[in-house]
Amino acid sequence: MTSVPGASVMPAAPALPRGRRRISQLTPVTFGALLLLAIAALALTQGAAAIPARTTFALLVDRLPLIAVHTDVPASWERIVFDIRLPRVVAAGLVGAALSYSGSAYQGVFRNPLAEPYLLGVASGAALGAAIAIVSPLESSTYGVGWVPALAFVGAGVAVVLVYLFARSGSVVNNATLILAGVALSAVFSSVTSFLLLTGGGATRPILSFLFGGFNTVSWARIVFALPYLAVGAAVVAIYARVLNVLQLDEEQAAQLGVDVARVKLIVLAAASLVAATAVALAGVIGFVGLIVPHVTRMLAGRDHRRLLPLSALFGASFLIAADLLSRTVIAPQEIPVGIVTAIAGGPFFLYLLRTRGADRL
Template sequence: MTVTAERAAPAVQAPHPARARLGFAGLMVLLALTTLFVVGLAVSFGSVRIPVGDVWAIVAHRLAPGAFESWWSQARESIVLDSRLPRALTAAAVGAALALAGAVAQAVTRNPLADPYLLGVSSGAGFGVVVVTVLGLGVGALGAFTIPVAAFLGALVPLFLSLAIGGRYPQPTAVILVGVASAQVFSALITFSILVVADEHQLSSVMHWLAGGFGDSRWSTAIFPAVALGTVGAAMMLSASRIDLLQAGDDGAAALGMNVRRFRVLQLLGVSMLAGAAVSVAGGIGFIGLLVPHLAGYVVGARAVRLLPVAAFLGAIAMVAADTAARSVARSIEVPVGVVTALVGAPIFVWMLYRQYRRAEQ
């Protein structure tokens, strides 16, 4: 009689909690350093090339005057501190805000195609710009803040309509559908104003804003996305554990004591506030809020506790890189950032969908 002995397969040990935390902490440090590196490269590139070392030396000299002797010209210092650095930091804040808003929108709606402009924020902001630029209402009232404030207030209109009308119904799709309808109405108003009322100069200005870009970025305009990211974004990250409860379904989350309807409405309100602040200074820039959360999910999985901060860093990196590419493609003209994100993001998103569905079929 032959006796066959089978060797027991070794048990797969779960990673030690401290080791897992260290791995995630290391990833966050790597992403933070990568963000600083990309920002430094963005400030370095341009018609006047400035070494990255000089860029950070100029910044350090401004933060600690007299710590060391400067070796750069006053013109280069002005380029770094007054033009390129605020632009790069604004792009980073906008990218982080859009990616974070997209990740939360996809999580609370359980819809992988949800994006930060879910409730018509982009169209409402565009109409706010049209009101100031084409119709001339309130033009110059707030100086450099006129366009950002008009865009932000315009973004709040479809948000208010969505929550006031759709928020009365228990189904989360009601809020989204009202937002989609509002977006169509404001898009029609923008088209009508451009075709019927606007002259050539106004048409060019509005179209350039709608395409998205950071050409008008200053330290003052960086306030909107930075404040939104520091307040609304921080609140979203603190509520990440409750966002994870929604993955068990509304009934499961309610059984754990969550007021699902109120929590979802508050999160969508935060999504629209982040998107409105981003759109107010950068215009409508697509695919960052849609694509980056999926990339973050590939890296750290679907848990919101890890997904949200990783998505924010990846969004900042992607947006700064896209802005740098947009102003480096051609010397005579600056390509809108929205064009770059669409041309790069669309093929990547299609490829990700292909891989996902192919894996599901297998």
């Protein structure tokens, strides 16, 4: 396997036998949705506070319109379920879905198994933006939509635009140049972040928290802020799902079939980066998800992007909700950074799949 970008790593032909496709197009998505529901339900009932599962569900059902379930519980339980656990599960689901979805799009554009949403500098740009917000005298509200997520979002955008401008020559954007520009710019940004970390005095811990990523300080306000960006970015990528399939052929062949390769690359990467940047602004830098979940999904459900994209999102959501559940319960009341959990829990599973399913399916 070569890591030279642009080389066609995946064999072409997303076309599946006609009859088989119609059945399997539905079942994996249903399976993914059911899995997500089950994991979300489990995550809602577990936590540092010992609230019985029945009580949790009663509280949730009570909030549904036209249904009243009488519950006589401490006020703090209600706060925990609605202001802590529910937004945490929702945010973990959204971020997991966003990272896996944009990871699938990145891998589709680059046709490189090492492609992931942070490839073009989203993570390092966001981290630098967050670090600047934290060390600056700007008022930092960790819980609301304050300067930290805002500057993280801006930093991610600035990084991707810079990488694109550096890599472009005329109207041609070479994949290898893009990736190298992304790696170089990420290194520069990370170094500046490290410098701020070392000289920031008392601001060290909040910056580290952002670099580790996690959902301990998530709030409804921030989720609502993130939703429109996620929706727009995801919708644009979805429009190009079929074109991404064609792009899995050689770029020249795709061009012969009438695809404006440079334009598709620009639009899909911009939309996928928007999704990834929003995820990072929401929860900090969480690694592993955007790289591994698309691969797992492809191993289980094939390469058709019309199915791969939504399924990656479903699996990514389930995976990150489960990882966050572990991060807040394993050594409760203490918190484990969720990035540690994603790698420890996901790594062995992925290696097992590699071993049993074979690397040729990457």
